[in-house]
Amino acid sequence: MSQNSGNSNNLVVPQAYGALDQLKYEVAQELGIAIPQDGYYGNMVTRDTGSIGGSITKRLVQIAEQQLAGRF
Structure with missing residues (x-):
């Protein structure tokens, strides 16, 4: 997940990019x-992604x- 992947989703905690990528x-x-x-996903099958x-x-x-x- 690159930080500028072209989508409009923004993480509430930007430091989470590394953990989500892992x-x-x-x-x-x-x-x-x-x-x-x-990092180019265009050749991947949609089912896989x-x-x-x-x-x-x-x-x-x-x-x-x-x-x-x-917590409870």
Whole structure:
């Protein structure tokens, strides 16, 4: 996730870019999907990029649920 990837999504905590980028590579590796080293995703299959994004979202929700459960 480059900081200027052309999308309109802005992180609330800009320092999170590194952690999200690492998570992207971890999820892709778990799914057996190769991330282009040049950062250009135009040649990737939409299903693969969607799988990575969906898995990242699922994992972030799980982390948030665990943190909330620990508060009560």
